[in-house]
Amino acid sequence: MTKVYTCTGHELKIPDITAGEGIYLFDAHGKRYMDLESGVWCTALGHKNLRVNEAITQQMEVLTHAGFCYSNPVLETAAEAVLDIADFAGGRALFLCSGSEAIEISRQMAKHLTGKELSMTLHDSYLGAYSSVTNRTRDWFLFNWEPCRTCEKQEACDPSCRAFDAVPTNISDFVFEPGSSSGFVRFPPKAMIQNLGNRVRANGGKIIANEVTTGIGRTGKWFGFQHYPILPDLIAMGKGLGNGYPVSAAAIHPDMVRELENRPFKYAQSHQNDPLGAAAALAVIQEIQVRGLIKEAGQKGAGFLERLRDLVDHEIILGVRGRGLMFAVDLANEKIAEKIYDNLIRKGYILCNRGTSFRIDPPLTITPKEINSFMDAFEEEVSSQKR
Numbered sequence: 001m002t003k004v005y006t007c008t009g010h011e012l013k014i015p016d017i018t019a020g021e022g023i024y025l026f027d028a029h030g031k032r033y034m035d036l037e038s039g040v041w042c043t044a045l046g047h048k049n050l051r052v053n054e055a056i057t058q059q060m061e062v063l064t065h066a067g068f069c070y071s072n073p074v075l076e077t078a079a080e081a082v083l084d085i086a087d088f089a090g091g092r093a094l095f096l097c098s099g100s101e102a103i104e105i106s107r108q109m110a111k112h113l114t115g116k117e118l119s120m121t122l123h124d125s126y127l128g129a130y131s132s133v134t135n136r137t138r139d140w141f142l143f144n145w146e147p148c149r150t151c152e153k154q155e156a157c158d159p160s161c162r163a164f165d166a167v168p169t170n171i172s173d174f175v176f177e178p179g180s181s182s183g184f185v186r187f188p189p190k191a192m193i194q195n196l197g198n199r200v201r202a203n204g205g206k207i208i209a210n211e212v213t214t215g216i217g218r219t220g221k222w223f224g225f226q227h228y229p230i231l232p233d234l235i236a237m238g239k240g241l242g243n244g245y246p247v248s249a250a251a252i253h254p255d256m257v258r259e260l261e262n263r264p265f266k267y268a269q270s271h272q273n274d275p276l277g278a279a280a281a282l283a284v285i286q287e288i289q290v291r292g293l294i295k296e297a298g299q300k301g302a303g304f305l306e307r308l309r310d311l312v313d314h315e316i317i318l319g320v321r322g323r324g325l326m327f328a329v330d331l332a333n334e335k336i337a338e339k340i341y342d343n344l345i346r347k348g349y350i351l352c353n354r355g356t357s358f359r360i361d362p363p364l365t366i367t368p369k370e371i372n373s374f375m376d377a378f379e380e381e382v383s384s385q386k387r
Helices: 050-060 073-086 099-114 162-166 190-202 254-262 275-291 293-309 334-347 368-384
Strands: 017-021 024-027 032-035 092-096 118-122 140-143 171-176 206-210 234-237 248-252 317-323 326-331 357-360
Touching: 032 368, 050 275, 073 092, 073 248, 073 275, 092 099, 092 275, 099 118, 099 171, 099 206, 099 234, 099 248, 099 254, 162 190, 171 190, 190 206, 248 254, 275 293, 293 317, 293 326, 293 368, 326 334, 334 357, 334 368
Parallel strands: 118 140, 118 171, 171 206, 206 234
Antiparallel strands: 017 024, 024 032, 092 248, 234 248, 317 326, 326 357
16 A cells, blocks of 8 residues: 555556656556656656756756855846746746745735735636635635636627626736636637736736646647737746746746836745756756747647547547647546546556546657557547447
């Protein structure tokens, strides 16, 4: 019996994982599994990426930690890289350890500048592990966009729509999650998001893009918000930014930087702006750029999504959603989902089972051949449930 406390409530169905290589994991018995979760959506470049591992090793030989009062050449270069992919020239970047912390500090900065206490997010967002975002009984307004999903006018959403009347005027920050929806991969209508953002901004609030899951190329662009007509004041990123190394970042728009210069904000954390984390983040960005993986994610994702859509039969597979290399597959019921999930594991394929939905987030490095390998196995399992 495992001595590890998982906190998930999920049964451990795979023996100890002892190694990883590319998009594959290997268990204690040497069995190989295609990792279609990318760890916990973290290993965007696959396991044991050479560039990232070399950067971490080299930085360890020089300097791992210096304290948050100091800068360092690798920090400056990594910050420049983060701001470049965010198109935040003249802004600032702060390196931290987890996506939850990047969200937390972004909210703190917004509240510091606006003097407002109320945060807003979509009702189905997942914003991190801290109680400040999981307990939404106070200091939060949740915008229920469920009616907007089926609205006939969603593509030409009217800013005077009565749905927006519920939005309070004292919103400090709108934390926008562009597509994860607590793991169920739902993409909010573009016009609705634009109208929400405009309303918050008109009342002096800030916009925070939660890119912990959707950022670093996952959706076929550097960030998920880039699919929307909205420009955030802050971008919170994590997961794929370190390719498995625990580093996150908060990118600050230059306009907000100027506000902070007039009203300084103080924050201190032991591993804030660690050179080692910055080196990992810089290597990830460079690897994606050199290999052209953003464009590839869009191209490979389109083919992957097409094959998934071919499975929709309204009997076993009810529907699919996807953007870039981020997908969700809705199944008829939990019993069917569990059978398919278990059989895929036995065949050596790992994906995320969320009850009646599968979430699929392979590394950006996955090849068309590997996509087809998984899809052949998936199609076989779906067909077997019809017999």
